Amino acid sequence: MSPDPAEAQRTAEGQGSAGGRGSAAGRGSAEAREQGRRLSPARVLDVDPLLDDPKTRIVVCCGSGGVGKTTTAAALGLRAAERGRKVVVLTIDPARRLAQSMGIDSLDNVPRRVKGTEDRREASRGDSGKGGGGRREGELHAMMLDMKRTFDEVVEAHADPERAAAILANPFYQSLSAGFAGTQEYMAMEKLGQLRAKDEWDLIVVDTPPSRSALDFLDAPKRLGSFLDGRLIRLLTAPAKLGGRAGMAFLNVGMSMMTGTLGKLLGGQLLKDVQTFVAAMDTTFGGFRTRADATYKLLQAPGTAFLVVAAPERDALREAAYFVERLAAEKMPLVGLVLNRVHGSDAVRLSAERALAAAENLEDPRIVDQGGGKAGLRNSPDPYGSSRSPASEAASDAPASEEGSPADAERPVDRLTAGLLRLHADRMQLLAREQRTCDRFTARHPEVAVVEVPALPGDVHDLTGLRDIGARLAAGATEHTEPT
Amino acid sequence: MSRLQVVSGKGGTGKTTVAAALALALATEGKRTLLVEVEGRQGIAQLFETEALPYEERKIAVAPGGGEVYALAIDPELALLDYLQMFYKLGGAGRALKKLGAIDFATTIAPGIRDVLLTGKACEAVRRKDKKGHFAYDYVVMDAPPTGRITRFLNVNDEVAGLAKIGPIHNQAQAVMRVLKSPETAVHLVTLLEEMPVQETADGIAELRAARLPVGRVIVNMVRPQVLDAADLELVGAVTRSSVAQALSAAGLGGARRGGNAEKLVDPLLRQAAEYAERYALEQEQRAVLGELGLPLGELPLLTEGMDLAGLYELATELRKQGLS
Structure with a gap:
């Protein structure tokens, strides 16, 4: 299957416009540019219609490590709950303080109601009547995945107590469930399937594991499923099953050779553990692959929405682009890109170059040639060529205006102002860099709707902070509609 | 090594x-x-x-x-x-x-x-x-x-x-x-x-x-890089808007009067400084935490x-x- 941008676009539009007040997708970038501080994607993602739409049942947040996936998932969950939906957020590895603030720092593998949510529909929704279905109050539940426990529960649910005990005590099982390649991803998807099957929540928001590759959660279930259902397993378990049948004798020879090789490689005991484990699993519940397939289908289903999360940095966006392509190839419904930590400035008219030149003027007053209101900026400051201008003293009435000469450069207000200008120059350079990085992404994927979340100076670890992020996620779209 | x-x-x-x-x-x-x-x-x-x-x-x-x-x-x-x-x-x-x-x-x-x-x-x-x-x-x-x-x-x-x-x-x-x-x-x-x-x-x-x-x-x-030091940051809270406006104006960025180009820059620039100050404080906190680990620290810009x-x-x-x- 090849990625089909048109298809992705249809999917994105279908998802985006499903909500009450229509999609903001496709809004021109001209307005965005006017705003100056936005990175002006071709299409803007509006999260509110997505969160309000009763048809949206699962939102999957994916992306590379360190881009704020967990925070985004939690913020979306809170926003949806405060807009009247009954939400559960499944997080994989939240920051400790965030987990504490949501009351999910104890690992009990079941969703807990998060206290302190508010019904904010009047304030935030205005006339939009769709979504919650009447005035039922929203709820936010959250849980942190315990992969070993989830695996244990799968076993316990499908095996009789005796078998279950045997499996749980198997050393191979214990290692497997403690989280080797793919287990976490597999269990995250298993838990998602369980939560969805319970049908207790209107909306499930999932945060994907911090994988070696961001795609592992798509691949791991299949891999584990096909392994557990596969030829190797049948081969390993075959001696036990086929034991007596005469006609199969020749096959047994081949197999014992093979198991002999494996035995040499893995050590006899390990192979035996694997065999017992597999035999126990195999007879108790057939179809790990069936489960994996079901999860995979769930991810393709119409009620599922994928959000790729990234930061405006080269690596994160490269990974995001890869993700977008992969989701399209897998026919997984992508709704857009959440671009976290985008920097802005309220003084975009002052370019980095002018700010730096001005800072140099202040730091070396000899080159300030005009004072008062007359802009007399020299484009290429030349600290050695120009003579000291007396006007510079008159220009600023610094509180600590000491004696006339060289100490001038040390006047605190001038020094501070020069610092402010340098800070601004750094900011403008950062903005330009982020813009370039994002342009490269949009050039490659113009069909992907984007919402930008401004960078915050500090970390988020309470509901107020999450609510703020949620508002910023939603404001990404409204700011484009109502430029100020 | x-x-x-x-x-x-x-x-x-x-x-x-x-x-x-x-x-x-x-x-x-x-x-x-x-x-x-x-x-x-x-x-x-x-x-x-x-x-x-x-x-x-x-x-x-x-x-x-x-x-x-x-x-x-x-x-x-x-x-x-x-x-x-x-x-x-x-x-x-x-x-x-x-x-x-x-x-x-x-x-x-x-x-x-x-x-x-x-x-x-x-x-x-x-x-x-x-x-x-x-x-x-x-x-x-x-x-x-x-x-x-x-x-x-x-x-x-x-x-x-x-x-x-x-x-x-x-x-x-x-x-x-x-x-x-x-x-x-x-x-x-x-x-x-x-x-x-x-x-x-x-x-x-x-x-x-x-x-x-x-x-x-x-x-x-x-x-x-450290753009504003502790003394600057202290001053950010105390400085009068007009003196910053005048400094900006002296640096050639327009009028310092109300509504002048330099004056209009004051608030955005001070806001950026406040953000910087907040981040700076957080960074100092984290530096202290790292200091307690008892390990040699290296820094890359x-x-x-x-x-x-x-x-x-x-x-x-x-x-x-x-x-x-």
Whole structure:
């Protein structure tokens, strides 16, 4: 299957416009540019219609490590709950303080109601009547995945107590469930399937594991499923099953050779553990692959929405682009890109170059040639060529205006102002860099709707902070509609 | 200086970059280093702006003074086939195993075997000698899995040795563990001056220490230059708007009167300063937390022009200057 941008676009539009007040997708970038501080994607993602739409049942947040996936998932969950939906957020590895603030720092593998949510529909929704279905109050539940426990529960649910005990005590099982390649991803998807099957929540928001590759959660279930259902397993378990049948004798020879090789490689005991484990699993519940397939289908289903999360940095966006392509190839419904930590400035008219030149003027007053209101900026400051201008003293009435000469450069207000200008120059350079990085992404994927979340100076670890992020996620779209 | 330098860090902290810069720094003055990638992300190739690395040691850079950096992306599947061939002359059987899914099983699902193969290959490179009895590489630098998984990754050999009680995997696991737990190895953690990476670093160090793995340094990456110092920041709160407006005006940015161009800049600039102050305070807090870890700290600057090959050399020079290599 090849990625089909048109298809992705249809999917994105279908998802985006499903909500009450229509999609903001496709809004021109001209307005965005006017705003100056936005990175002006071709299409803007509006999260509110997505969160309000009763048809949206699962939102999957994916992306590379360190881009704020967990925070985004939690913020979306809170926003949806405060807009009247009954939400559960499944997080994989939240920051400790965030987990504490949501009351999910104890690992009990079941969703807990998060206290302190508010019904904010009047304030935030205005006339939009769709979504919650009447005035039922929203709820936010959250849980942190315990992969070993989830695996244990799968076993316990499908095996009789005796078998279950045997499996749980198997050393191979214990290692497997403690989280080797793919287990976490597999269990995250298993838990998602369980939560969805319970049908207790209107909306499930999932945060994907911090994988070696961001795609592992798509691949791991299949891999584990096909392994557990596969030829190797049948081969390993075959001696036990086929034991007596005469006609199969020749096959047994081949197999014992093979198991002999494996035995040499893995050590006899390990192979035996694997065999017992597999035999126990195999007879108790057939179809790990069936489960994996079901999860995979769930991810393709119409009620599922994928959000790729990234930061405006080269690596994160490269990974995001890869993700977008992969989701399209897998026919997984992508709704857009959440671009976290985008920097802005309220003084975009002052370019980095002018700010730096001005800072140099202040730091070396000899080159300030005009004072008062007359802009007399020299484009290429030349600290050695120009003579000291007396006007510079008159220009600023610094509180600590000491004696006339060289100490001038040390006047605190001038020094501070020069610092402010340098800070601004750094900011403008950062903005330009982020813009370039994002342009490269949009050039490659113009069909992907984007919402930008401004960078915050500090970390988020309470509901107020999450609510703020949620508002910023939603404001990404409204700011484009109502430029100020 | 340990000959196996393992570089880990939370996702997004730039551990691949630091590992690469460290390999360059260690290669300076005629040394030869091997930079090893274990997660199949081809991050090294991207960083050095070359095509994807094969499972083959390949020279990717020269260091100042005639040193050389080689790189290797370890592919667990090929590493396993290597072992089968090396220990059992099982080339053909390897293919048969592959058909059955056994290789796939061993390298992706079987507990820890993948990790054993990866660390095993790195340790082999550390111990390898040429015909004259010199080490093939002076240093091996590993771009390792992130902090959250590093202890399990490195310690997996212990677990595997317990699980596979006999056989070559058991022996291999034990041999690898001897290297990893010796002073031959140093595990460095890369962090940013932000709460989560610092917290994860502290947790990671505790885990490494509990597993008795040798912790090296903490490397604070992407440190922003100090634009405003403590005195400036104090003044930000006290300064009058009009005096800033006048200074801006004097610098040639327009009128200082109300509504003048310079005056209009005052609020946005002071807001940016307030954000800077908030971040600065948070960074100071995190610095204090890192200081309590009792480990040597290194610092690498944020490269404002973004990361490229030239930047990598800059970071390598910085590492040498700080005596980190």
